[in-house]
Amino acid sequence: QQQVKQSPQSLIVQKGGIPIINCAYENTAFDYFPWYQQFPGKGPALLIAIRPDVSEKKEGRFTISFNKSAKQFSLHIMDSQPGDSATYFCAASLATGGGNKLTFGTGTQLKVEL
Amino acid sequence: GAGVSQSPSNKVTEKGKDVELRCDPISGHTALYWYRQRLGQGLEFLIYFQGNSAPDKSGLPSDRFSAERTGESVSTLTIQRTQQEDSAVYLCASSPPGGQPQHFGDGTRLSIL
Numbered sequence: 001q002q003q004v005k006q007s008p009q010s011l012i013v014q015k016g017g018i019p020i021i022n023c024a025y026e027n028t029a030f031d032y033f034p035w036y037q038q039f040p041g042k043g044p045a046l047l048i049a050i051r052p053d054v055s056e057k058k059e060g061r062f063t064i065s066f067n068k069s070a071k072q073f074s075l076h077i078m079d080s081q082p083g084d085s086a087t088y089f090c091a092a093s094l095a096t097g098g099g100n101k102l103t104f105g106t107g108t109q110l111k112v113e114l
Numbered sequence: 115g116a117g118v119s120q121s122p123s124n125k126v127t128e129k130g131k132d133v134e135l136r137c138d139p140i141s142g143h144t145a146l147y148w149y150r151q152r153l154g155q156g157l158e159f160l161i162y163f164q165g166n167s168a169p170d171k172s173g174l175p176s177d178r179f180s181a182e183r184t185g186e187s188v189s190t191l192t193i194q195r196t197q198q199e200d201s202a203v204y205l206c207a208s209s210p211p212g213g214q215p216q217h218f219g220d221g222t223r224l225s226i227l
Contacts, residue, residue: 006156032214043118043205043218044157089156093214100213101147101170104156 003027004092006105013080014113021075021108023090028071030092034102035064035075038087047088048075080112116140118219120206126225127196135191135222139208146189147207147216148181157205163189193224201226 005024013019025033032051036044050057050064050073057064061078077084087109091102119138127133139146145164149157159173163183174180178196183189193200203223207216 034215036218041220043207043220045218046215049215091157095213100145100209100216101159101162101173102149102157102216103159104149106156107154 003103004090004105006090006108008108009106010109010111012111012113015081017080017112019077019080019084019110019112021088021090021110022072023074023092023105024070024072025092025103026071027092027094027103029094030103031095032093032100033064033066033073034091034093035062036089036091036104038089038107044089077110080110082112082114085111118206118208118217120204120219120222122222123220124223124225126227128227129196129198131196132192132194133196133224135193135204135224137189137191137206137208137219139187139189139206140217142186142210143208143217144186144211145209145213145216146183147209148189148191149205149207150175151203151205151221153202160191160204196224196226198226200224 034049035047038044048059048062063076066073087107090105121136148160151157161181162170178194181191203221205221207218209216
């Protein structure tokens with residue numbers, strides 16, 4: 001059972017564009033939603049995270065939008081740069097009774113072209 | 115400061131052999147997690163250690179997989195009688211008390227011939 005569904009699988013944007021990656025979850029008990037960035041040969045690195053008591057969070061060029069009623073959240077990358085080309089993963093975790101283990105989406109390969 | 119360290123970075127072995135993967139968490143991090151990442155896929159949870167509590171082994175795919183952690187230090191993931199489907203990148207993460215955020219190492223890329 002895939003508890004976190006991520007789309008699109010891949011995405012190509014021009015430099016300066018705003019790629020948007022979407023995730024949907026099933027378990028309403030999830031209470032922490034991070035986004036990770038992964039470069040080839042490297043481990044995932046935390047970009048930004050949100051808890052369900054807020055609808056939006058911004059950190060630099062990265063914004064998470066969260067819709068609790070729709071059980072969806074998305075990542076927006078403002079003014080995208082070629083250096084943002086990487087694979088992005090959304091995830092969700094359950095603190096109470098879940099031990100904070102992360103359930104990941106299947107990833108989105110982003111390419112930012114000049 | 116030092117991040118999560120994993121060794122070896124690459125491991126190639128023959129089917130049927132046992133392998134041992136090592137993870138050094140960030141100092142002071144009480145929680146440690148192992149995940150598996152198959153080629154082109156997301157990460158799958160394997161096992162979780164929190165302090166001296168019993169580990170959460172709910173993600174281990176078979177009894178060929180086991181892991182140990184001594185206190186709040188190094189952890190080893192052991193795969194016995196390896197199979198080709200075990201080929202993947204094995205990632206370790208640690209987190210401070212409270213559980214988040216999880217910081218990942220660069221993984222061990224395991225290839226079973």
